[in-house]
Amino acid sequence: MINTLIKKIEQLEAPLVVGLDPMLNFIPEPILQRAYREKGENLDGAASAIWEFNKGIIDAVYDLIPAVKPQIAMYEQFGLEGLRVYKQTIDYCKEKGLVVIGDVKRGDIGSTSAAYATGHLGKVTIGDEDYRGFDEDFITVNPYLGSDGILPFIDVCKQEKKGLFILVKTSNPSSGEFQNQLIGDRPLYELVGQKVAEWGELHMGDSYSYIGAVVGATYPEVGKALRKIMPKTYLLVPGYGAQGGKAEDLADYFNKDGLGVIVNSSRGIIAAYKQKGYEKFGPQDYADASRQAVINMREDIKKAWLKTR
Amino acid sequence: MINTLIKKIEQLEAPLVVGLDPMLNFIPEPILQRAYREKGENLDGAASAIWEFNKGIIDAVYDLIPAVKPQIAMYEQFGLEGLRVYKQTIDYCKEKGLVVIGDVKRGDIGSTSAAYATGHLGKVTIGDEDYRGFDEDFITVNPYLGSDGILPFIDVCKQEKKGLFILVKTSNPSSGEFQNQLIGDRPLYELVGQKVAEWGELHMGDSYSYIGAVVGATYPEVGKALRKIMPKTYLLVPGYGAQGGKAEDLADYFNKDGLGVIVNSSRGIIAAYKQKGYEKFGPQDYADASRQAVINMREDIKKAWLKTR
Numbered sequence: 001m002i003n004t005l006i007k008k009i010e011q012l013e014a015p016l017v018v019g020l021d022p023m024l025n026f027i028p029e030p031i032l033q034r035a036y037r038e039k040g041e042n043l044d045g046a047a048s049a050i051w052e053f054n055k056g057i058i059d060a061v062y063d064l065i066p067a068v069k070p071q072i073a074m075y076e077q078f079g080l081e082g083l084r085v086y087k088q089t090i091d092y093c094k095e096k097g098l099v100v101i102g103d104v105k106r107g108d109i110g111s112t113s114a115a116y117a118t119g120h121l122g123k124v125t126i127g128d129e130d131y132r133g134f135d136e137d138f139i140t141v142n143p144y145l146g147s148d149g150i151l152p153f154i155d156v157c158k159q160e161k162k163g164l165f166i167l168v169k170t171s172n173p174s175s176g177e178f179q180n181q182l183i184g185d186r187p188l189y190e191l192v193g194q195k196v197a198e199w200g201e202l203h204m205g206d207s208y209s210y211i212g213a214v215v216g217a218t219y220p221e222v223g224k225a226l227r228k229i230m231p232k233t234y235l236l237v238p239g240y241g242a243q244g245g246k247a248e249d250l251a252d253y254f255n256k257d258g259l260g261v262i263v264n265s266s267r268g269i270i271a272a273y274k275q276k277g278y279e280k281f282g283p284q285d286y287a288d289a290s291r292q293a294v295i296n297m298r299e300d301i302k303k304a305w306l307k308t309r
Numbered sequence: 310m311i312n313t314l315i316k317k318i319e320q321l322e323a324p325l326v327v328g329l330d331p332m333l334n335f336i337p338e339p340i341l342q343r344a345y346r347e348k349g350e351n352l353d354g355a356a357s358a359i360w361e362f363n364k365g366i367i368d369a370v371y372d373l374i375p376a377v378k379p380q381i382a383m384y385e386q387f388g389l390e391g392l393r394v395y396k397q398t399i400d401y402c403k404e405k406g407l408v409v410i411g412d413v414k415r416g417d418i419g420s421t422s423a424a425y426a427t428g429h430l431g432k433v434t435i436g437d438e439d440y441r442g443f444d445e446d447f448i449t450v451n452p453y454l455g456s457d458g459i460l461p462f463i464d465v466c467k468q469e470k471k472g473l474f475i476l477v478k479t480s481n482p483s484s485g486e487f488q489n490q491l492i493g494d495r496p497l498y499e500l501v502g503q504k505v506a507e508w509g510e511l512h513m514g515d516s517y518s519y520i521g522a523v524v525g526a527t528y529p530e531v532g533k534a535l536r537k538i539m540p541k542t543y544l545l546v547p548g549y550g551a552q553g554g555k556a557e558d559l560a561d562y563f564n565k566d567g568l569g570v571i572v573n574s575s576r577g578i579i580a581a582y583k584q585k586g587y588e589k590f591g592p593q594d595y596a597d598a599s600r601q602a603v604i605n606m607r608e609d610i611k612k613a614w615l616k617t618r
Contacts, residue, residue, distance in 0.1 A: 021421075024435075041436035073421045077428035079442030083392055105417055107451065109481035109547075112330075112382045119386035126333075127350040133388030142416065144453045145479050146486030170454050172418040177455030178501065181492040188497070192487065238418075 001137045001162050002205035002212075002234060005099045006259060008066035014298045015259075015305055017101060017236070018061060018290075019266025020054055020089060021071040026271040027053045028283035047081040053286075054089050057270055058096060060287035061294045067099035067137075069236075069264055087134055094137075101236065102136030105167065107149050114152035122156040138163045140214055140236070143192050150199055154211060158203050163210035163234075168193045168226060171216025171239025189222065190229055197230045208234050208260065215253065217245025217263065224252035227260070235261050240297075241268030247300040254308040263301055269293045310446045310471050311514035311521075311543060314408045315568060317375035323607045324568075324614060326410060326545070327370060327599075328575025329363055329398060330380040335580040336362045337592035356390040362595075363398050366579055367405060369596035370603045376408035378545075378573055396443055403446075410545065411445030414476065416458050423461035431465040447472045449523055449545070452501050459508055463520060467512050472519035477502045477535060480525025480548025498531065499538055506539040517543050517569065524562065526554025526572065533561035536569070544570050549606075550577030556609040563617040572610055578602045 009015045024032070027049050035049035058068070070093075075086035093100050106116040118124055119133035141153055141164050153164055169179055169189040179189045193213060200209030209232050215223050217239035227235070235253055239245040240263045253261045272278045272293035273286040281289035318324045333341070336358050344358035367377070379402075384395035402409050415425040427433055428442035450462055450473050462473055478488055478498040488498045502522060509518030521543035524535050532544070544562055548554040549572045562570045581587045581602035582595040590598035 024433075036436070042438070043433070043435070043440045043442075046433070046435050071417075071421055071424075073415070073417060073424035073428070077424040077433060077442060079428060079440075080389065080392055080396060082428070082442070083389055087389060105451075106382070106414070108380075108382060108414055109479060112380055115380075115382035115386040119382070119388060119391070124333075124352070124355070124386060126352070126355050127345070129351070131352045131388075133352075133386060133391070142414075142451050142453055144451055144476060144487060145481055146483035146488070148481050148483040167453060170418060170458075172454055172457050174455035174457040177504070178453060178497065179455070181497065181500065183490040183492065188487065188490065191490065195486070 001099065002208055002210045005066055005262070006208065008099065009259070009262065012064065012066055013302065014065055015262050016065060016294070016297055016301055017067040017069045017262050017264045018057070018065055018269045018294065019069045019071060019103070019264050020057070020270065021074045021266040022050045022053055022270065023074065024049070026274070028286050030283070043078050043081040047078050047085045050075070050082070051085045051088055054085070055092065056287040057290045058093060060291040061269070062096040062098055064291070064294050064298065065098065067101055067262065068093050069101040069103050071103040071266065090134060090136055099138070100136045101138040101140070101165065102134060104139045105142050106139065107142035107145055109145060110148045110152055113149045117153045117156035121153070121160055121162045138165060138212070140165045140167065142167050143195070147195070154199060154202055157210055161210070163212060165212040165214050165236040166196050166199070168196060168213040169215050169219060169222050171218045171243050171245065175216065190225065193226045193229045197233055200230070200233050204232070207257070208232050212236055214238065217250060218243060220249035220252065223250070227253055227255070231255065233260070236264065237261055238264045241265045247304045250301070251304040251307050254305060256308060258305060258308050265297055269297065310408065311517050311519045314375055314571070315517065317408065318568070318571065321373065321375055322611065323374055324571050325374060325603070325606055325610055326376040326378045326571050326573045327366070327374055327578045327603065328378045328380060328412070328573050329366070329579065330383045330575040331359045331362055331579065332383065333358070335583070337595050339592070352387050352390040356387050356394045359384070359391070360394045360397055363394070364401065365596040366599045367402060369600040370578070371405040371407055373600070373603050373607065374407065376410055376571065377402050378410040378412050380412040380575070399443060399445055408447070409445045410447040410449070410474065411443060413448045414451050415448065416451035416454055418454060419457045419461055422458045426462045426465035430462070430469055430471045447474060447521070449474045449476065451476050452504070456504070463508060463511055466519055472521060474521040474523050474545040475505050475508070477505060477522040478524050478528060478531050480527045480552050480554065484525065499534065502535045502538045506542055509539070509542050513541070516566070517541050521545055523547065526559060527552055529558035529561065532559070536562055536564070540564065542569070545573065546570055547573045550574045556613045559610070560613040560616050563614060565617060567614060567617050574606055578606065
């Protein structure tokens with residue numbers, strides 16, 4: 001799947017991923033009202049509105065992008081009804097040929113990580129048949145519990161030719177509180193990065209590992225250091241756009257082959273119609289606004305990217 | 310809710326929690342076959358079998374214990390069908406008067422943590438009505454992203470009078486890989502513990518904070534050190550029993566008031582009928598075996614507990 005992802009990034013000249021992280025206040029009023037009329041003004045109605053909203057965006061951008069990254073929390077907040085739409089979104093994106101990165105940030109002790117891996121990447125055998133739970137292509141994983149919390153995910157990835165992005169340095173303001181603490185003369189995130197590089201050797205694709213890392217766009221000097229520590233690791237980079245990360249800061253995240261990075265934008269794409277520069281679209285053409293925002297983002301990222309090729 | 314939990318622990322003389330972490334191979338064959346006949350040999354059938362299994366155990370032990378801790382991964386592995394049973398289990402346990410600790414280990418950047426907090430502890434307002442997703446009383450949370458990933462959970466806890474258990478030192482063999490790394494002369498888990506104590510001051514109950522910590526039973530000397538750093542923090546202690554933690558190792562986890570600890574056992578209780586000493590029950594009386602295992606665990610823990618009172 002990492003080889004597929006890279007091939008798509010190269011074909012589309014688009015090292016970017018759209019974060020499908022819907023909030024109710026992103027959804028144009030007509031979509032919301034129609035869903036409430038049809039399903040009721042309740043969790044089911046809200047979930048249906050999210051599905052309509054997502055589908056509009058996916059249909060408008062799927063030919064421009066290699067991958068999507070639905071953030072499961074935005075669905076989980078609506079309980080079971082929300083998670084039904086999370087699954088519906090995954091299935092629809094895969095039908096459209098998109099690689100799906102489930103942003104689930106799971107992680108636990110060994111047997112529990114194995115259960116998460118089964119539910120998100122693998123399958124359960126019941127009787128003579130295999131069944132799949134959420135069936136993403138990649139998921140994000142939290143490293144705080146160490147190797148025995150990570151290896152069960154890698155085992156399933158190897159069986160399924162799927163992958164992970166493990167949190168190394170996150171994009172949020174207080175990410176440094178623990179991640180930047182010095183162990184000897186190195187910050188914790190470097191130690192985690194080194195571990196990710198080691199885990200990555202367990203499951204290599206053609207030129208990059210199936211085991212990637214999450215490294216925020218908001219700390220460029222950190223991205224540069226981590227790139228050196230993890231040369232064969234794909235970096236999933238959140239924090240571009242709404243969180244303040246800029247394309248020019250990302251040049252050092254790329255390898256000399258022009259690869260190794262996939263930049264995420266969520267609000268900046270899916271709620272583009274609400275933002276400066278996209279007023280002409282209006283709520284009725286929210287999906288066209290998202291398409292334009294993807295084109296603009298691709299051009300913006302290309303500046304950083306082309307420097308490296 | 311922390312006051313309620315403590316009151317129940319004192320009334321029942323039982324500082325313990327049963328981990329409802331079902332695996333298909335724990336479920337007696339007749340329950341499994343009945344569920345497959347009724348719902349089909351598929352995810353729905355498996356989920357129904359888990360529900361029957363859980364209900365049997367809950368009915369057999371609810372009067373002896375203050376709380377249960379369903380591990381969401383064990384349900385999530387069966388996708389949506391599994392999560393339906395996770396929710397059904399929560400609701401049933403609450404009907405039975407049990408405090409429910411959702412072992413979800415969520416944690417993300419601020420806006421995403423807010424969404425998880427809404428889905429598990431809070432409510433969404435749609436139209437004029439409030440709706441609740443999973444509605445646990447407590448959940449477990451991962452601290453790797455720092456304060457701005459934790460505070461949104463605490464905000465919802467304050468509104469709802471609910472609580473958290475934040476991972477500090479986990480029970481698994483490789484927990485030390487990152488958690489034990491020395492920052493200056495202190496291990497990372499002590500730094501996290503200190504932060505948990507500070508976060509805890511934001512949401513105090515009568516004598517303990519609503520913001521607790523997860524500290525594994527498998528590292529007694531660590532428990533002792535963390536007890537001092539977090540005097541008003543309730544410790545949720547996994548790793549007793551199947552993972553190798555012993556009651557006598559837990560004496561220093563308790564405060565002098567005999568409080569401050571709730572010990573989890575999962576497999577040791579719910580799969581007791583498969584274990585040495587419980588053969589006489591057999592699969593048909595698996596729930597009675599679980600009841601006996603709770604009684605035995607309570608007596609075992611009491612030895613450590615009484616020392617401190």
